[in-house]
Amino acid sequence: MKSLRWKLLLPLILLVLSQRASHAGDALVPLASPGPWPALSALIGYGGRVWFVNSVKFVDHNSADIYSYDPASGKARYERHLFSQDAGRPVVAGGLLYWPFEDPRFSTGRGEYLVTNGRDWQWRILPDGEVFHVHALFAHGGALFAATSAWRAGLQRSEDGSAWRVIYDHPTPPRAVTRITTLASLGATLYAGLTDYLPEGSKLLRWDGDTLRPVTGWPAGTMVTALVAYGGWLYGVNKTPEGSALWRTDGKKVQRVAALNRHHVRELAAGADALWAVSGEEKGVALWRSADGMNWTVEQHFKDALPLDLLIYGGKVYVGTDGPKRRGTLWGPRAPSPSEPQPEAAPLTRTASPLPADRLQAELDQLGRILADPSSYEYHGRRILERLQSLALSGMSEVGAALAARLAGPFPEMKIAIFGKQLTVSAATMARWYMLWAMALNGHGRVSPELLSLPFKEKPNRPEKYLHLASAAAWAVAEIGQRDGETIAALIAALGRKGQPRWIGGDYIGALTVLTDQRFGYDVAAWRAWWAGRRADLSGEMIRIPAGTLLMGSDQGEAAERPVHRVKLSSFFIDRYETSNKEFAGFVRAAGYVTSAERSGVGWHWEGEWREVKGADWRHPHGPSSSIEGLENHPVVQVSWNDAAAYCQWRGKRLPAEAEWERAARGEGKRIYPWGDQPPRAGKFYRASFGGDQCCRADAGDGYLFTAPVGSFSFGRSPFGVEDMAGNVWEWVEDWFDADFYRRSPAENPVNRQPAERRVIRGGGWGNDPSGLRSTLRHANPPESGLSMVGFRCAR
Structure with a gap:
């Protein structure tokens, strides 16, 4: 028995001796091996945490993931995927x-x-x-x-x-x-x-x-x-x-x-x-x-x-x-290090170089000619890249929409040898690869989830370069912020797909982490289990808001926001996004519906003040000379409360109650905006589409003069992940407006059904200042009016 005990202790003694340090207790011990790859490097300290990269170096080097380690808790977490063969020195x-x-x-x-x-x-x-x-x-x-x-x-x-x-x-x-x-x-x-x-x-x-x-x-x-x-x-x-x-x-x-x-x-x-x-x-x-x-x-x-x-x-x-x-x-x-107070994170600012309308169209036309010209694919497609770069750096949603449409082709029927003739790809693959790069850099457009489902059929090559479109699509949907259920489902389905190298899974995991805020790393089973539960909370593009309480209103706001009062709400679902022009067009075609503005022949448009404009309707939001062409994914406007209610009923849904809307925007009610208390703009970094710091006017500082594509401002999500609850467009809700309703509001599931002159709108729009984006602000309009800054979303 003593001999057996000695044999068990000997390896431990040798390990301690092998980790001898000059100062007692200073021996280093393994703290974390959080990723699947063999190399851990690029160590740097930041924000009280130790950051590093887990990667494959040299052979088969197509994986690089950033992690961080907290010396106080002793826990490591997955942070971000690098679409790179390895990381440089940070x-x-x-x-x-x-x-x-x-x-x-x-x-x-x-x-x-x-x-x-x-x-x-x-x-x-x-x-x-x-x-x-x-x-x-x-x-x-x-x-x-x-x-x-x-x-x-x-x-x-x-x-x-x-x-x-x-x-x-x-x-x-x-x-x-x-x-x-x-x-x-x-x-x-x-x-x-x-x-x-x-x-x-x-x-x-x-x-x-x-x-x-x-x-x-x-x-x-x-x-x-x-x-x-x-x-x-x-x-x-x-x-x-x-x-x-x-x-x-x-x-x-x-x-x-x-x-x-x-x-x-x-x-x-x-x-x-x-x-x-x-x-x-x-x-x-x-x-x-x-x-x-x-x-x-x-x-x-x-x-x-x-x-x-x-x-x-x-x-x-x-x-x-x-x-x-x-x-x-x-x-x-071995011993944990106590955490020290860290300074508030510096804001990130995003720069863009928007193009004038005439130059934008000229650049897009030129891109079309270049993509059709076989000679453009020489020298690794240099001419294509030069044209795409200026378009991508414009930050304009029109660019993303145009590139998304152009992904469908056509392209020259030819093969191109690249990387010293060690890899051969089709012109279509090269063009789509570079356009996905440009869409990701631009931050706009929509990537077909079908691209995420492409199987890996690439042949091995010495430089280990693979133009696998599903990988590029995964990076693009993450940078665009494409969080719809179809996209998430395609990414989940791609995990662990047979016949693909493991590093391809890293591309999908990186995208899922960005889009869902979940940090399961390479635990595929955990991702699948999470999605199985999450899918039950999603109906189409709806998010389940759990039952709970809300401190509704604000004592620092306008009179109609007072007093602050606690309400209890049952669970409900609400649309993740504002209803888009494309979705509303489908309703109009199917139901033969005619909107209030189309029947009356007039709508209301904001030009420093509300003006009644003949010929303004949902297809022509600013008047007969305007159009929604190219704005299919922007929120529909010039729809009255009556139009919004009809659409929701057609979808088997309803408009959200005012209290439900505020619950979806604020959680328990302890924040000014859906994302918290930070202002909607820090330098050139925007959390919402709005009119700037001065009320009230259209302003293109956020990249859009009027509406933005739904879901464009991912850092402005509500605590439940609902998009655009501040800015872009005001949203109709179920309630009639009464400035004194809060003083007699029921304590459970309140809805003001007492008819009045106006219905409530919430959330602020593209022409408002930061005060107009507060989640407690209550405004109202007649239910038959269509306005260029008012849209809606549905609930059930």
């Missing part, structure tokens, strides 16, 4: 976290990256220069720098994290490749580590104000990696065909760090009182520490794990490894 700048795409899978020759404030995310591009890779982003001197490469290494600079300019292209001989893969600063000087497989000359470069120049005295080699500043010195790993060595410079002299000779140093990190390194292969796998940068001691050995990355955050050491058991693992201190 950076924190201006209160935001930036994630570069090391090798974007769209392969448009544009650099790509994600930016987040820890809550919201945006996908952005480096539009200029030839960029296949963004290896690293780095903050220096109040600006952001991007280390890029295609065939030539490059450096780009941004003052605001959005607009970029090329400041350096590395001289590169024909048929050669150079890259800048790492950036660091020592004092006021920016340094870059160059990769150039010609072993002549220094590969450590220094920015001298107008270009990068080799650092004098730095040894020759093929690349410099793992740059970090510590104690007045810049340390870097210099690689040669014979191996690698650690060197340092203070900007004047250069020294070799002999203590780590023949150790393959993979990464460096600087703490307050020590320099740290991880090494792997050749002479062992270890964590190293040095107080002076010259004398080093082993702090810990790793068994069955290869260190890839290193981070010092909150005074703690974290290591990312390949393994154990081929699972990327985060290592760190």
Whole structure:
């Protein structure tokens, strides 16, 4: 029995010895292996959490997912999918976290990256220069720098994290490749580590104000990696065909760090009182520490794990490894770290370059001609991409709608060899691939869920590039915010589909996470179980609002909003989106319905004041010269309360009661707007379609002069996921308007059915200021009136 106990204890003793640290209790332990891929790298601290990427490196490298780890709770969570073969080195700048795409899978020759404030995310591009890779982003001197490469290494600079300019292209001989893969600063000087497989000359470069120049005295080699500043010195790993060595410079002299000779140093990190390194292969796998940068001691050995990355955050050491058991693992201190108060997340702003109407049509016409021209598909479709880029960056919904329609074709009947003739695709596939990229960048349009159902039939190729349209469609629906039930069902059905590589599932999981706010990661069973339950809550495009109580009204609002009173509501369903022109057109065709405005010959349009306009109706919302052509997915307007009630009845539904509407918008009633108390606009970032900060006028600051496509502002969703409950259009509800109704309102399921002159409208519209978007605001109109800022949604 004693012998058996000893045999059981021996492996544990050896494990403890293998994790020896110089300070008692400092041994690093595995903290999390949350993803399915073997590599865990790109460690960075932000918002009190340790962020990292789980990916496949080198062979079969088409997966990269961002996770974060909370040192206080000891829990990791899935954050976001990168549509890239791997991630570059991230950076924190201006209160935001930036994630570069090391090798974007769209392969448009544009650099790509994600930016987040820890809550919201945006996908952005480096539009200029030839960029296949963004290896690293780095903050220096109040600006952001991007280390890029295609065939030539490059450096780009941004003052605001959005607009970029090329400041350096590395001289590169024909048929050669150079890259800048790492950036660091020592004092006021920016340094870059160059990769150039010609072993002549220094590969450590220094920015001298107008270009990068080799650092004098730095040894020759093929690349410099793992740059970090510590104690007045810049340390870097210099690689040669014979191996690698650690060197340092203070900007004047250069020294070799002999203590780590023949150790393959993979990464460096600087703490307050020590320099740290991880090494792997050749002479062992270890964590190293040095107080002076010259004398080093082993702090810990790793068994069955290869260190890839290193981070010092909150005074703690974290290591990312390949393994154990081929699972990327985060290592760190066993004891949890107390959380510290974090500053409020910086808002994200989105920039767009809208096109004048005449130029927009000219650009779309030109795109049509280019797509029909077989010569446009030469050089990886460069002409197609150039035209799509300006359209995509316009941010205009008309562009998204036009591209969605153009996906249907036609395209030239031809094959194109790309990526050094290692991959052959049809012209139709190339065109659709790039148009999905443009739709995603534009943020508008609708992707057919049928594209998400395409089986994976791609043939293996050496660069592992696959123009699988279902993958591009998954990225596009996420960026567009296409949350309808048909889309979600198609994504769920695609999970675990037979015959497709596992990394394809990562594309669908990434889209599902964005669209549903669920974080099941690669747990396919959990996704299916969630959808089985969620489907029961959805009827068509309806959302189930559970029974509950609501603090209705506001004591700080207008007189009709008072007093605040508690009401109890039964469960009900409400449309996720406002009723669209397309949906209303189907009703008109099927029922032969004629609206109030069509019968009377007049509607009301807002032009700084309400004006009665002859010929204004739902097909011509601003008058006879206007049209809803191209606005099929915009909310229908110029519909009276009577029209709205007739439509809902035709659908087997009804208009929501006023209390139901406010419950769907505010939850329990402790928020000003559906999304919370933050204003609807922060800089150029909008949570709703509205008229700007001054009342009351049409304003295109949100990207739309009048209405926006339903569901365009995903960050403005209500707590139940209902879209556009603030802005876009006011919405008819069931109740007659009585300014004093709240004083005698029933406590349970209240509806004011006492006839009066006007019916209630809620939510604010495209011409209102932020005050007009408050979820407690009550306005009203005659039930027979059609107005250009009033629509509806149904309930049941």
